[in-house]
Amino acid sequence: MKFGKITPEIIKELKEAVGDDIIFDEMIHRMAYSRDWSPRDDKNIHLPDVVVRPRTTEQCAKIVEIANKHRIPVTPMGGLTGMGGGAVPIYGGIAFETKGMDQVLEIDVDNMTATVQAGITLWELNQAAKKYGLYLPQEPESKKAVTVGSSITCNNDSAFGIRHGRMIDHLTNAVIITGEGKIVRAGRRKALCSNSGYQLNWLLVGSEGTLGIIVEATVKLIPVMKTRMVDMVVFPSLDDSMNAIRDIMHSGLALESAHINCEKRLGFYTHSYREKHGKEPDIPDWAEALLGISFSSMEDHDKVVKFSRDYALEICERHKGLPVKEVELTDGWWASKYTVDFTPFRQKWPDSQREKKFGAVDCGIPIGKIEEAYKAFLEIAGKYNQQILGMCVYHERPNRLSPSVSFAVFVDDKDPENVQGFYSYVREMSEVAIKLEGTSATYIGDSEFKTPWIGELEHQEAYEYMFNIKKVFDPNGIMNPGKKFPIKMFGYEE
Ligand SMILES: Cc1cc2nc3c(=O)[nH]c(=O)nc-3n(C[C@H](O)[C@H](O)[C@H](O)COP(=O)(O)OP(=O)(O)OC[C@H]3O[C@@H](n4cnc5c(N)ncnc54)[C@H](O)[C@@H]3O)c2cc1C
Numbered sequence: 001m002k003f004g005k006i007t008p009e010i011i012k013e014l015k016e017a018v019g020d021d022i023i024f025d026e027m028i029h030r031m032a033y034s035r036d037w038s039p040r041d042d043k044n045i046h047l048p049d050v051v052v053r054p055r056t057t058e059q060c061a062k063i064v065e066i067a068n069k070h071r072i073p074v075t076p077m078g079g080l081t082g083m084g085g086g087a088v089p090i091y092g093g094i095a096f097e098t099k100g101m102d103q104v105l106e107i108d109v110d111n112m113t114a115t116v117q118a119g120i121t122l123w124e125l126n127q128a129a130k131k132y133g134l135y136l137p138q139e140p141e142s143k144k145a146v147t148v149g150s151s152i153t154c155n156n157d158s159a160f161g162i163r164h165g166r167m168i169d170h171l172t173n174a175v176i177i178t179g180e181g182k183i184v185r186a187g188r189r190k191a192l193c194s195n196s197g198y199q200l201n202w203l204l205v206g207s208e209g210t211l212g213i214i215v216e217a218t219v220k221l222i223p224v225m226k227t228r229m230v231d232m233v234v235f236p237s238l239d240d241s242m243n244a245i246r247d248i249m250h251s252g253l254a255l256e257s258a259h260i261n262c263e264k265r266l267g268f269y270t271h272s273y274r275e276k277h278g279k280e281p282d283i284p285d286w287a288e289a290l291l292g293i294s295f296s297s298m299e300d301h302d303k304v305v306k307f308s309r310d311y312a313l314e315i316c317e318r319h320k321g322l323p324v325k326e327v328e329l330t331d332g333w334w335a336s337k338y339t340v341d342f343t344p345f346r347q348k349w350p351d352s353q354r355e356k357k358f359g360a361v362d363c364g365i366p367i368g369k370i371e372e373a374y375k376a377f378l379e380i381a382g383k384y385n386q387q388i389l390g391m392c393v394y395h396e397r398p399n400r401l402s403p404s405v406s407f408a409v410f411v412d413d414k415d416p417e418n419v420q421g422f423y424s425y426v427r428e429m430s431e432v433a434i435k436l437e438g439t440s441a442t443y444i445g446d447s448e449f450k451t452p453w454i455g456e457l458e459h460q461e462a463y464e465y466m467f468n469i470k471k472v473f474d475p476n477g478i479m480n481p482g483k484k485f486p487i488k489m490f491g492y493e494e
Pocket residue numbers: 036037075076077078079080081082083086087098118119139140141142145146147149150151153154155156157158208209210212213214215443444480483
């Protein structure tokens with residue numbers, strides 16, 4: 001069995017059903033939707049046959065209904081900043097651009113919720129909510145491009161994960177278009193807690209567009225923070241920095257962010273400092289970990305924040321931590337993670353993204369195994385000739401040590417062998433994560449790259465149950481094919 005092909009008749013059928021101003025089949029449009037931010041060489045680009053850019057839920061449902069009738073693949077797309085090929089239409093068909101669905105439907109100030117069309121970016125949603133003193137504390141670095149829909153289906157990391165968690169902690173309600181083109185409301189309206197039925201809204205979290213297209217979402221908001229203090233501290237080991245975070249949390253302080261950077265990442269920041277200021281920052285030779293932390297408050301004065309910060313630094317000292325004196329270093333880190341204002345502190349090592357492409361493998365590693373995972377990272381990246389950028393440990397569950405670890409490299413995407421080496425590196429690091437009793441994916445997902453082997457490596461008998469769930473939502477396997485489940489499981493030929 002093969003997927004259906006887009007024909008002039010099907011284009012006509014689509015245009016008649018939803019209007020010809022949202023259907024595009026010129027090459028220039030198709031090319032714009034043929035890749036995301038994942039490292040790939042020029043031979044690995046996948047053109048969709050047609051691009052759709054609907055504005056209403058009804059249009060979305062109609063398009064998928066027609067696609068399902070003809071067994072045409074449908075690949076939902078947000079900002080295309082995904083790093084694993086999740087939104088790449090590897091079997092062609094329909095590129096489903098969701099960013100035309102960008103309306104704020106309601107900001108409910110009393111209940112502190114926002115209901116939006118899912119193609120709105122996190123940034124735009126927050127511009128609207130901030131007018132009411134509210135905001136969604138979901139803060140990936142890529143927030144200006146990332147849509148609410150893809151943030152749900154990727155469950156991506158947020159700068160403030162250790163305090164506020166991420167999308168799974170904010171999402172109360174979602175409306176999806178299933179693989180048959182049905183409109184299904186999943187969730188509990190504006191309530192954050194429920195044990196009625198199954199929590200289908202949570203099932204969508206991390207589903208990578210394989211269960212359906214999210215077209216609407218209701219999320220919980222919090223007040224805008226008015227005061228904040230940000231600091232960086234160096235430690236003699238990764239374990240020391242982890243223990244400091246643990247003790248800060250257990251002391252009763254409410255950390256807002258806590259990111260550990262390895263020695264190589266520390267080198268990235270000191271290099272940028274040197275480039276800009278022409279002098280060496282005062283960082284001791286023994287420093288092997290750089291911890292960034294912040295505290296914030298919705299109050300106008302800094303009493304709570306200042307106390308929290310001073311006490312946290314005291315705890316860091318107990319764990320041999322030394323605060324970084326250079327404010328510019330801390331500002332540079334904070335600019336890259338939160339304000340996204342890179343101008344004063346350009347990343348010049350290497351000339352980011354022009355010479356080589358940023359690539360990462362995203363593993364969940366148990367807290368006591370970070371040092372071991374780091375050693376494996378250096379060894380495996382070296383084995384596959386990957387230029388190491390470094391390791392970042394984010395904590396992504398509220399008030400928990402919950403490492404979501406980014407092992408990042410620079411990939412030479414002009415060299416197919418280096419790109420191939422990157423895929424082997426991803427596979428081997430995933431094996432390490434599972435051997436250490438962790439997980440192979442925390443923010444990039446299974447995506448295109450891990451799908452061929454993820455069932456066997458990570459899920460075993462549970463994979464069949466997952467596939468049965470997939471079939472309930474998408475009986476013909478047209479939703480984002482080749483992601484999470486190889487298409488042969490549906491009986492399709494490559
Ligand atoms: C410079 C840069 C910085 C980054 N920083 C971070 C970071 O701090 N934290 C982090 O976690 N990630 C980060 N990323 C990775 C990336 O931004 C995230 O994975 C993000 O969630 C992708 O969002 P997107 O809108 O670009 O989605 P896309 O790449 O377009 O799509 C991602 C996945 O979502 C699916 N999808 C999209 N929209 C929908 C929808 N409406 N319904 C169903 N499925 C849908 C797609 O099919 C695909 O599987 C960064 C990437 C870059 C390039």
